[in-house]
Amino acid sequence: MPEPLLHLEESRSFNRDVLAYIQHAAETGLYEIRGLGAKRALPTFDDLVFLTASASRYPLEGYRETCATRTVLGARRARQPVELDIPITIAGMSFGALSANAKEAIGRAATDMGTSTTTGDGGMTEEERQASKWLVYQCLPSRYGFNPDDLRRADAIEIVIGQGAKPGGGGMLLGQKISPRVAAMRTLPEGIDQRSACRHPDWTGPDDLTIKINELRELTDWRVPIYVKMGATRVRDDVKLAVKAGADVVIIDGMQGGTAATQQVFIEHAGIPTLAALPLAVEALEDMGVADEVQLVISGGIRTGADVAKALALGADAVAIGQAVLMALGCNSPTWFDHGAAIDATPDYHALQTAPGYCHHCHTGRCPVGVTTQSPELELRLDPDHGARRLRNYLQVLTMELTTLARACGKSNVHHLEREDLVALTIEAAAMARVPLAGTNWIPGKPSL
Amino acid sequence: MDRPSQRLIRLDLEQQTLREVNDFLHQRLPHEFAGGEMPRVEILNPNGRHNVAVGLDTPVEVDILGHAGYFIAGMNKAARVTVHGNVGWSVAENIMSGTVRVKGCASECAGASGRGGLLVIEGDASSRCGISLKGSDIVVAGSVGHMAAFMAQAGTLVVCGDAGAGLGDSLYEAVLYVRGQIAGLGADARIEPLSAPDHQRLTRLLAAAGLPHAPQEFQRVGSARNLYHWHADRGGAYG
C-alpha cells in the first residue's frame, strides 16, 4: 500500500524556526544568547557595483602602476597619529572572548600588514601589546582592567559607546569563559555569568564626553588620537555629537557587526545595516565641514575587498573587520590543524548541537577550532604561527582586491574612490547609499538629474 | 604637611594653562626630582577647571587650593592629592594607588571604577559614589546619594552619614559600611553581620581618613550573590 500523500502546509508566521524559539523560551524561561552577528537577509554592499573605466575614464595598469593604500587616522590633534599601510583595521575583540593564541595571531598578522589591532572588554594583555605595532586601547563602560599605564603605551584610545551587534546593550561573558586569568583581569569572581555595564561609569551625556576626552588627552599628554565607536542607530546625530565632543576618528559599527555573546533579540532587531549607516555618517561629517579632518571607520559585516572598496567609495577612510578575522583564523571551518595535519572538528561542532558553517556558539567557550575559548585544551587548536599566516593571507587578498577595483576605476590611491564610481542594483540600496539605481540616473528621495 | 627642607612649587592656573600644569606634573617633576626629595606642589586658582592633576604617576604631594571640576586626580597612581574645596563629577575615577582627599563635597560618580588607593571625601558625595568599584577604598565623612557602589566589584565604601536609595545595586564582591540611615538597598544587596575582619578594616580606614567613629556604629552591606548566574526564576531581576 503506498503511503497516503500528506498535505503539509507550514505557517509563514509560525514556521519551524519560530516554533523552536517559542518552545525554547517556554522550556528555559531565558532568552537566547549567542555569538557572531545578524543572520537575517539585509541590504549590503553586494547591492552595489562599480562603474569601472572604459572610454570615458581610463584605468591604471594592474602590475605596473601603483595604487596607494596608506591611511592616516587621527592627525587632527594627536602628536602621533596612527599611520597604517592599508585601510583595513582589526576591530576590538576581548581577551576572554578570544583565546590568547588568537589575540597573538591577530597582533602578528596586523603588524606584518602594517595595520592596527584593538583591545577589548577586559583590558590589554602583554602578548597583544608585544605582538602589535599599532594597538588601539578601548575604554569601555565596564572598565575591566582599565589602567593608565596601558593608556600611556597605547597607540590610540577608542571610547566605546556601543557596538553594532547590541547598540544600547552591555557586554556578556558566560561563566564557562571566566577562567582564573580572565577573572583576575576583570576583578570578578571566577565562573560567574558576567554582564557588563552599558553606560560608562564616570560620564553620561555628550558634554561630559567632551571633558572625558580631554581627560584622556591630558593623561596621555596629547600624544595619541582619540576614537569614538558607536553602534549604528541615530547615526547622523550621534556622529555630530562625537565630533563636537572632540573625537579625532569616528567608528560606526552597523547591525551586521559581531559579538562574542549577546541576546539574539539584540543581534537581529537593533540598529541599522552598515550600508544605511555609512552615508549618514559621511553626511554628518560633511554638514560639520570636518570630512577632511575627522576620519570615519566603518565596520559591521565587511567580508571582501569589494566591500572595502565600496565603503571607501562611499566616504569611509578605513574599515574595521572582526568576524571575518575569526573566520580567517578558522571559525566555522570543519578542521583544525595540528603541525600541518588537518584534524576533523565536526564531532566537536555536533557536541554543541551545531555544524561547521552554522556555528555561532562563541558564548559557550567550547570553540571547536580554538579561536573563542579559554579552555587550555581547545586553545591549542589554534597555533599562533598558523593563524597569523592565514590572517595575513586574508588581509593581503582584501588589499589586492581593493587596489584591483581602484585601478580599474582609474585611481592611483584607494582613497580617491568616490560615490560617483558606484551604482545600485536595488532600489533599497540606491536609497540607502544615495547612488543611482543601475541603468538610471534615479536616486530615490532625490530629484532626478 | 610641609617638612622644613621640602621645596614648595606653586602652579597658578590663572597664569598657566591646564596643559602646562599637567605636563609639569607628568614630565618635568619626575624627571627633575628623580632620586631626590619630591617637592610639594600647590595648584592655585583651579576655579572649577576640569582634569586638573589627572594621570599622576609620581609619589608627590599636590594641594589644589579651591573648587575644581570633573575628573580631578583621575587615574591617580602614587600621588597624594588634596582638594581644598568641592569637586565636580568623577573625582579620582579609576584611581590605582595613592590618596585623593576632598575637603569639601563631591558631585556624582566619585571614585568610579577605582582599582586601588584611598579616596576620602570630607563632605557629602552625590549619586553613584563608588560605581563600578574595582578595589579602591572610599571613605565619605558625610552622606552619599542614590545608587552608591552600583555594580561595585571589589574594594570598600565607608559612609559615615546616610546612604540614598538603591545602595549596592548589582553588587559583586565590594563591601559597604554605612553608619547612618540606608534609604533602600539595590537589587542583590543585603545587610550582613559585622565580623572581626570588618572591625579591623573599618578601624584602619577610619584612621586613614582621620575620622573618630567606632566600627560598631556601622552596618555592613554585601552581595547576596543571587545574580551571579542566570536562572529563569530570577528573570525579573535581569530586566
Ligand code: SF4
Ligand atoms: S567556530 Fe568558534 S569562533 Fe566560530 S562561531 Fe563557532 S565558537 Fe565562535
